[in-house]
Amino acid sequence: MTTRDVDAMSDTVDEIEQQLLVALRRVRRVAREAAEKVHPGLEAAAYAFLVRLDAIGPSRPSDLAAYFHIGKATAGRQLAALEQLGLVTRQPDPEDGRAHLLDLTPDGRRRLSACRADRHRTLRERLSGWSEDDLTVLAGLLIRLNNDDTEQSLPGR
Template identity: 55%
Template structure:
Protein backbone atom coordinates (compact mmCIF):
# COMPACT_ATOMS: atom_id res chain seq x y z
CA UNK A 1 0.00 0.00 0.00
CA UNK A 2 1.48 3.35 -1.04
CA UNK A 3 2.13 5.90 1.69
CA UNK A 4 1.60 3.57 4.63
CA UNK A 5 5.32 3.24 5.33
CA UNK A 6 7.07 0.55 7.34
CA UNK A 7 10.27 0.48 9.36
CA UNK A 8 12.14 -0.28 6.14
CA UNK A 9 10.13 2.01 3.88
CA UNK A 10 9.65 5.50 5.32
CA UNK A 11 6.84 7.66 3.98
CA UNK A 12 8.21 9.23 0.80
CA UNK A 13 5.82 12.18 1.16
CA UNK A 14 7.28 13.12 4.54
CA UNK A 15 10.85 12.70 3.32
CA UNK A 16 10.04 14.98 0.38
CA UNK A 17 8.41 17.48 2.74
CA UNK A 18 11.44 17.47 5.04
CA UNK A 19 13.81 17.97 2.09
CA UNK A 20 11.80 20.87 0.61
CA UNK A 21 11.32 22.55 4.00
CA UNK A 22 15.07 22.32 4.68
CA UNK A 23 15.83 24.15 1.42
CA UNK A 24 13.03 26.65 2.03
CA UNK A 25 14.20 27.41 5.58
CA UNK A 26 17.82 27.81 4.54
CA UNK A 27 16.82 30.33 1.86
CA UNK A 28 14.36 32.05 4.20
CA UNK A 29 17.11 32.56 6.81
CA UNK A 30 19.39 34.10 4.21
CA UNK A 31 16.59 36.37 2.96
CA UNK A 32 15.66 37.41 6.51
CA UNK A 33 19.25 38.48 6.98
CA UNK A 34 19.15 40.56 3.80
CA UNK A 35 15.80 42.13 4.69
CA UNK A 36 16.92 42.86 8.26
CA UNK A 37 20.02 44.66 6.94
CA UNK A 38 17.83 46.62 4.53
CA UNK A 39 15.70 47.82 7.47
CA UNK A 40 18.82 48.73 9.45
CA UNK A 41 22.46 47.67 8.88
CA UNK A 42 22.81 46.56 12.53
CA UNK A 43 19.62 44.50 12.66
CA UNK A 44 20.03 40.74 13.25
CA UNK A 45 18.13 38.38 10.92
CA UNK A 46 15.74 37.02 13.58
CA UNK A 47 14.53 40.53 14.34
CA UNK A 48 12.83 40.90 10.95
CA UNK A 49 10.13 38.42 11.97
CA UNK A 50 9.50 40.50 15.10
CA UNK A 51 8.89 43.56 12.95
CA UNK A 52 6.46 41.56 10.78
CA UNK A 53 4.52 40.45 13.87
CA UNK A 54 4.43 43.91 15.48
CA UNK A 55 3.27 45.50 12.24
CA UNK A 56 0.44 42.96 12.08
CA UNK A 57 -0.63 43.14 15.74
CA UNK A 58 0.04 46.78 16.57
CA UNK A 59 1.45 45.95 19.99
CA UNK A 60 2.13 42.89 22.11
CA UNK A 61 3.72 41.91 25.39
CA UNK A 62 7.22 40.47 25.18
CA UNK A 63 5.94 37.21 26.72
CA UNK A 64 3.32 36.89 23.94
CA UNK A 65 6.00 37.48 21.32
CA UNK A 66 8.29 34.89 22.92
CA UNK A 67 5.45 32.35 22.92
CA UNK A 68 4.50 33.11 19.32
CA UNK A 69 8.07 32.57 18.09
CA UNK A 70 8.83 29.69 20.45
CA UNK A 71 11.83 31.35 22.10
CA UNK A 72 12.69 32.01 25.73
CA UNK A 73 11.95 35.26 27.53
CA UNK A 74 15.66 36.08 27.81
CA UNK A 75 16.16 35.72 24.05
CA UNK A 76 13.11 37.87 23.34
CA UNK A 77 14.24 40.54 25.83
CA UNK A 78 17.67 40.71 24.18
CA UNK A 79 16.16 41.02 20.69
CA UNK A 80 13.68 43.69 21.79
CA UNK A 81 16.40 45.65 23.58
CA UNK A 82 18.45 45.66 20.36
CA UNK A 83 15.41 46.92 18.39
CA UNK A 84 14.76 49.56 21.03
CA UNK A 85 18.39 50.73 20.93
CA UNK A 86 18.03 51.18 17.16
CA UNK A 87 14.86 53.26 17.65
CA UNK A 88 12.66 50.74 15.82
CA UNK A 89 10.41 49.72 18.74
CA UNK A 90 9.25 51.29 21.97
CA UNK A 91 7.47 50.06 25.08
CA UNK A 92 4.31 51.51 26.62
CA UNK A 93 2.72 50.52 29.94
CA UNK A 94 0.06 47.84 29.47
CA UNK A 95 -3.28 49.38 30.52
CA UNK A 96 -4.50 45.90 31.51
CA UNK A 97 -1.50 45.26 33.81
CA UNK A 98 0.68 48.07 35.14
CA UNK A 99 3.60 45.70 35.74
CA UNK A 100 3.77 44.71 32.09
CA UNK A 101 4.55 46.71 28.97
CA UNK A 102 3.41 46.53 25.39
CA UNK A 103 5.98 46.61 22.59
CA UNK A 104 5.12 48.48 19.41
CA UNK A 105 6.88 49.80 16.32
CA UNK A 106 8.00 53.42 16.36
CA UNK A 107 7.05 55.58 13.36
CA UNK A 108 10.64 55.18 12.14
CA UNK A 109 10.48 51.41 12.63
CA UNK A 110 7.17 51.12 10.79
CA UNK A 111 8.37 53.27 7.87
CA UNK A 112 11.64 51.35 7.48
CA UNK A 113 9.92 47.96 7.81
CA UNK A 114 7.14 48.73 5.33
CA UNK A 115 9.57 50.02 2.71
CA UNK A 116 11.46 46.71 2.84
CA UNK A 117 8.26 44.61 3.06
CA UNK A 118 6.75 46.30 0.01
CA UNK A 119 9.93 45.71 -2.01
CA UNK A 120 9.90 42.05 -0.89
CA UNK A 121 6.23 41.67 -1.91
CA UNK A 122 7.10 42.99 -5.37
CA UNK A 123 9.88 40.37 -5.66
CA UNK A 124 7.36 37.64 -4.72
CA UNK A 125 4.98 38.97 -7.38
CA UNK A 126 7.69 38.71 -10.01
CA UNK A 127 8.91 35.28 -8.84
CA UNK A 128 5.37 33.85 -8.80
CA UNK A 129 4.14 35.68 -11.90
CA UNK A 130 3.41 32.34 -13.61
CA UNK A 131 1.29 31.11 -10.70
CA UNK A 132 -2.46 31.42 -10.56
CA UNK A 133 -3.64 33.67 -7.68
CA UNK A 134 -5.57 30.69 -6.27
CA UNK A 135 -2.29 28.72 -6.08
CA UNK A 136 -0.62 31.56 -4.19
CA UNK A 137 -3.60 31.70 -1.81
CA UNK A 138 -3.48 27.91 -1.34
CA UNK A 139 0.25 28.00 -0.56
CA UNK A 140 -0.37 30.76 2.00
CA UNK A 141 -3.23 28.75 3.52
CA UNK A 142 -1.15 25.57 3.79
CA UNK A 143 1.81 27.41 5.31
CA UNK A 144 -0.55 29.05 7.81
CA UNK A 145 -1.92 25.62 8.68
CA UNK A 146 1.64 24.31 9.15
CA UNK A 147 2.61 27.30 11.32
CA UNK A 148 -0.53 27.05 13.43
CA UNK A 149 0.14 23.36 13.99
CA UNK A 150 3.71 24.18 15.06
CA UNK A 151 2.38 26.73 17.61
CA UNK A 152 0.07 24.11 19.13
CA UNK A 153 2.63 21.27 19.13
CA UNK A 154 4.16 20.26 22.48
Protein backbone atom coordinates (compact mmCIF):
# COMPACT_ATOMS: atom_id res chain seq x y z
CA MET A 1 0.00 0.00 0.00
CA THR A 2 1.14 3.49 -0.76
CA THR A 3 1.07 6.30 1.76
CA ARG A 4 -1.89 7.73 -0.14
CA ASP A 5 -3.75 4.40 0.14
CA VAL A 6 -3.03 4.22 3.87
CA ASP A 7 -4.27 7.81 4.34
CA ALA A 8 -7.45 7.10 2.37
CA MET A 9 -8.07 3.92 4.37
CA SER A 10 -7.44 5.81 7.60
CA ASP A 11 -10.01 8.44 6.61
CA THR A 12 -12.52 5.71 5.76
CA VAL A 13 -11.89 3.90 9.04
CA ASP A 14 -12.34 7.20 10.90
CA GLU A 15 -15.69 7.71 9.17
CA ILE A 16 -16.76 4.13 9.96
CA GLU A 17 -15.86 4.66 13.62
CA GLN A 18 -17.84 7.91 13.75
CA GLN A 19 -20.88 6.32 12.13
CA LEU A 20 -20.71 3.30 14.44
CA LEU A 21 -20.64 5.62 17.44
CA VAL A 22 -23.70 7.49 16.13
CA ALA A 23 -25.46 4.16 15.52
CA LEU A 24 -24.49 2.95 19.00
CA ARG A 25 -26.00 6.05 20.63
CA ARG A 26 -29.20 5.57 18.63
CA VAL A 27 -29.38 1.86 19.46
CA ARG A 28 -28.98 2.66 23.16
CA ARG A 29 -31.80 5.23 22.94
CA VAL A 30 -34.04 2.80 21.06
CA ALA A 31 -33.26 0.05 23.60
CA ARG A 32 -34.20 2.39 26.47
CA GLU A 33 -37.45 3.31 24.74
CA ALA A 34 -38.24 -0.33 23.93
CA ALA A 35 -37.57 -1.43 27.50
CA GLU A 36 -39.88 1.31 28.78
CA LYS A 37 -42.62 0.16 26.37
CA VAL A 38 -42.33 -3.41 27.61
CA HIS A 39 -42.58 -2.36 31.24
CA PRO A 40 -42.12 1.05 32.92
CA GLY A 41 -38.80 1.14 34.73
CA LEU A 42 -37.30 -1.82 32.84
CA GLU A 43 -33.61 -1.27 32.11
CA ALA A 44 -32.47 -1.37 28.50
CA ALA A 45 -29.95 -4.12 29.23
CA ALA A 46 -32.73 -6.35 30.51
CA TYR A 47 -34.66 -5.90 27.25
CA ALA A 48 -31.92 -7.77 25.39
CA PHE A 49 -32.47 -10.79 27.65
CA LEU A 50 -36.15 -10.84 26.67
CA VAL A 51 -35.27 -10.78 22.98
CA ARG A 52 -32.74 -13.58 23.44
CA LEU A 53 -35.14 -15.76 25.43
CA ASP A 54 -37.79 -15.20 22.78
CA ALA A 55 -35.34 -16.34 20.10
CA ILE A 56 -33.95 -19.46 21.78
CA GLY A 57 -36.41 -20.43 24.50
CA PRO A 58 -35.62 -21.60 28.03
CA SER A 59 -32.00 -20.92 28.97
CA ARG A 60 -29.66 -21.08 31.91
CA PRO A 61 -28.62 -17.73 33.34
CA SER A 62 -24.95 -18.67 32.84
CA ASP A 63 -25.57 -19.32 29.13
CA LEU A 64 -27.24 -15.93 28.77
CA ALA A 65 -24.34 -14.23 30.54
CA ALA A 66 -21.87 -15.97 28.22
CA TYR A 67 -23.88 -14.98 25.14
CA PHE A 68 -23.81 -11.30 26.16
CA HIS A 69 -20.19 -11.45 27.35
CA ILE A 70 -21.10 -10.21 30.81
CA GLY A 71 -20.51 -11.54 34.30
CA LYS A 72 -22.92 -13.93 35.95
CA ALA A 73 -23.63 -11.40 38.71
CA THR A 74 -24.59 -8.71 36.20
CA ALA A 75 -26.81 -11.14 34.31
CA GLY A 76 -28.31 -12.34 37.58
CA ARG A 77 -29.29 -8.80 38.55
CA GLN A 78 -31.00 -8.16 35.22
CA LEU A 79 -32.74 -11.53 35.23
CA ALA A 80 -33.94 -11.08 38.82
CA ALA A 81 -35.49 -7.76 37.81
CA LEU A 82 -37.26 -9.48 34.91
CA GLU A 83 -38.58 -12.13 37.30
CA GLN A 84 -39.83 -9.51 39.77
CA LEU A 85 -41.69 -7.76 36.96
CA GLY A 86 -43.33 -11.05 35.97
CA LEU A 87 -41.73 -11.09 32.53
CA VAL A 88 -39.68 -14.27 33.00
CA THR A 89 -40.09 -17.37 35.07
CA ARG A 90 -37.51 -19.69 36.59
CA GLN A 91 -37.92 -23.48 36.51
CA PRO A 92 -35.60 -26.35 37.47
CA ASP A 93 -33.49 -27.65 34.61
CA PRO A 94 -34.71 -31.20 33.92
CA GLU A 95 -31.20 -32.18 32.80
CA ASP A 96 -29.45 -30.81 35.91
CA GLY A 97 -31.32 -30.46 39.18
CA ARG A 98 -28.80 -27.92 40.45
CA ALA A 99 -29.50 -25.49 37.59
CA HIS A 100 -32.49 -23.41 36.55
CA LEU A 101 -33.92 -22.40 33.21
CA LEU A 102 -35.44 -19.02 32.55
CA ASP A 103 -38.16 -18.41 30.00
CA LEU A 104 -40.63 -15.70 29.08
CA THR A 105 -43.95 -15.69 30.87
CA PRO A 106 -47.06 -15.34 28.69
CA ASP A 107 -47.25 -11.68 29.78
CA GLY A 108 -43.57 -11.17 28.98
CA ARG A 109 -44.01 -12.71 25.54
CA ARG A 110 -47.12 -10.57 24.85
CA ARG A 111 -45.43 -7.33 25.94
CA LEU A 112 -42.26 -8.10 23.99
CA SER A 113 -44.22 -9.02 20.88
CA ALA A 114 -46.20 -5.76 20.99
CA CYS A 115 -43.03 -3.73 21.48
CA ARG A 116 -41.19 -5.49 18.65
CA ALA A 117 -44.13 -5.05 16.28
CA ASP A 118 -44.04 -1.31 17.02
CA ARG A 119 -40.27 -1.16 16.52
CA HIS A 120 -40.48 -3.08 13.23
CA ARG A 121 -43.21 -0.74 11.99
CA THR A 122 -41.03 2.28 12.83
CA LEU A 123 -38.00 0.75 11.14
CA ARG A 124 -39.99 -0.13 8.02
CA GLU A 125 -41.22 3.48 7.86
CA ARG A 126 -37.72 4.86 8.31
CA LEU A 127 -36.31 2.61 5.58
CA SER A 128 -39.27 2.92 3.20
CA GLY A 129 -37.24 5.06 0.79
CA TRP A 130 -34.47 2.48 0.51
CA SER A 131 -34.38 0.02 -2.37
CA GLU A 132 -34.65 -3.70 -1.67
CA ASP A 133 -31.08 -4.08 -2.97
CA ASP A 134 -29.80 -1.46 -0.50
CA LEU A 135 -31.62 -3.17 2.38
CA THR A 136 -30.15 -6.53 1.38
CA VAL A 137 -26.64 -5.06 1.21
CA LEU A 138 -27.08 -3.35 4.59
CA ALA A 139 -28.34 -6.55 6.21
CA GLY A 140 -25.46 -8.54 4.74
CA LEU A 141 -22.85 -6.04 5.88
CA LEU A 142 -24.31 -5.88 9.40
CA ILE A 143 -24.30 -9.68 9.59
CA ARG A 144 -20.70 -9.71 8.41
CA LEU A 145 -19.70 -7.04 10.93
CA ASN A 146 -21.47 -8.79 13.80
CA ASN A 147 -19.97 -12.17 12.93
CA ASP A 148 -16.45 -10.79 12.69
CA ASP A 149 -14.13 -12.22 15.35
CA THR A 150 -12.81 -8.72 16.07
CA GLU A 151 -16.12 -7.50 17.50
CA GLN A 152 -14.56 -7.07 20.94
CA SER A 153 -12.58 -4.09 19.64
CA LEU A 154 -15.52 -2.14 18.22
CA PRO A 155 -16.38 1.21 19.77
CA GLY A 156 -18.44 0.90 22.90
CA ARG A 157 -17.32 -2.66 23.67
